[in-house]
Amino acid sequence: MSASAGWQVQRQLLQYLSDGRFYSGRWLGEQLQLSRTAIANHMQQLQQLGLDIFSVKGKGYRLAAPLQLLDSEAIAQWQQPGAAPIDVLSITDSTNSQLMQRLQQGESLPAGQVLVSEAQTAGRGRHGRQWFSPFAASLSFSMVWQLEQGIQAAMGLSLVIGVAVAELLENDYQLAVQLKWPNDVYWTGKKLAGILIELSGQSDGRCQLVIGIGINVQLPPQQAAQSISQPWTDLATAVGTLDRNRLVARLQASCTRHLERFEQTGFAAFQAEFNRRQLYPQQAVRLTQGQQVIRGICHGVDAQGNLVLEQQGKKLAFHGGELSLRAEV
Known part of the structure; x- marks a missing residue:
């Protein structure tokens, strides 16, 4: 079975399971004209994608929570x-x-x-x-x-x-x-x-x-x-x-x-x-770039989007994609 065909089967399985109820492997196999072993294999692949699927003997398969697929x-x-x-x-x-x-x-x-x-x-x-x-x-x-x-x-x-x-x-x-x-x-x-x-x-x-x-x-x-x-x-x-x-x-x-x-x-x-939504208003923070650490009081951003920190009464502006901001602890 090709990857695309396999996914079509798995999407159909998820559509059945999306209500959060139990469905037996036998019933699912009958709907999709597949063996119970094939259903079990597809369920394992879905679990590898991060889906939380329960398997209970005598009951079948169930999602941990109801699911809505993008459409x-x-x-x-x-x-x-x-x-x-x-x-x-x-x-x-x-x-x-x-x-x-x-x-x-x-x-x-x-x-x-x-x-x-x-x-x-x-x-x-x-x-x-x-x-x-x-x-x-x-x-x-x-x-x-x-x-x-x-x-x-x-x-x-x-x-x-x-x-x-x-x-x-x-x-x-x-x-x-x-x-x-x-x-x-x-x-x-x-x-x-x-x-x-x-x-x-x-x-x-x-x-x-x-x-x-x-x-x-x-x-x-x-x-x-x-x-x-x-x-x-x-x-x-x-x-x-x-x-x-x-x-x-x-x-x-x-x-x-x-x-x-x-x-x-x-x-x-x-x-x-x-x-007005900033995470660290007037709080002590540290800004890191590699091994360099800069500490100061966070004053949000300026009109260009630069981060503004206050150090010893002076306000300094910082920008750059490699900077990381954290609260000082």
């Missing part, structure tokens, strides 16, 4: 009129990598085009870290955009996307979230989402970029504890059950709206919106 038609019903296409994959290495490859191969993609995937085998965060994204437990979202003024115009862009995500979570789910410079979204002091922006183009010419957003939706606790090295949370903990298809469309709309505003105003118009 192109369901997403389209929530999209704004005239919105760019949203493509859905079941499994990929990285949604950011897939869109970057398409751009680098010369494919013309409209601004706002989105790619989402149920699972990533090589999801990435900052500094090349792995991003934990088990099947259907998070949102792996990447969107194409263009900047006519070149890479230099991207200053502060990750902060703008942070504001876009925060505003969506506040308006739609009444969550009081915080933003950590330069690319993380927190709730109750724990990481809820991350942002990774990748650029392709000239410093003074038209620049194409891919905006990656990973949101924890309903992570399996045991696997997450083994895979994530910092305090984390998810939307299920914060708000309970939610519609991931609606979330995809709403996230596209929020990012598009904020990016269009960013093109007109630059980052300065977002400075106050970021600072």
Whole structure:
């Protein structure tokens, strides 16, 4: 059986199991015209993707929690009129990598085009870290955009996307979230989402970029504890059950709206919106770059999106993709 055919079978199995009830291997085999051994093999492959599936003798198989699969038609019903296409994959290495490859191969993609995937085998965060994204437990979202003024115009862009995500979570789910410079979204002091922006183009010419957003939706606790090295949370903990298809469309709309505003105003118009949500207001923090450690009091960001720290009465601005910000302990 080919990989694509195998996945079609597994998706059908998940559609049966999505209600969280028990289904026997025999019954599932009859529906799909497969042996019970074949069903068991497919279940093992789904478990390897991070799905929490129980197997109980005499009862069959059951998901630990009900599951909603991403669906192109369901997403389209929530999209704004005239919105760019949203493509859905079941499994990929990285949604950011897939869109970057398409751009680098010369494919013309409209601004706002989105790619989402149920699972990533090589999801990435900052500094090349792995991003934990088990099947259907998070949102792996990447969107194409263009900047006519070149890479230099991207200053502060990750902060703008942070504001876009925060505003969506506040308006739609009444969550009081915080933003950590330069690319993380927190709730109750724990990481809820991350942002990774990748650029392709000239410093003074038209620049194409891919905006990656990973949101924890309903992570399996045991696997997450083994895979994530910092305090984390998810939307299920914060708000309970939610519609991931609606979330995809709403996230596209929020990012598009904020990016269009960013093109007109630059980052300065977002400075106050970021600072009122900052994670470490007037707190002692440390900024690390390799072996270098800089300590100071956090004053949020300036009009260019630089991090502002106070040291001995002087305010200093910092920027750069290799810097890491933490609270001083």
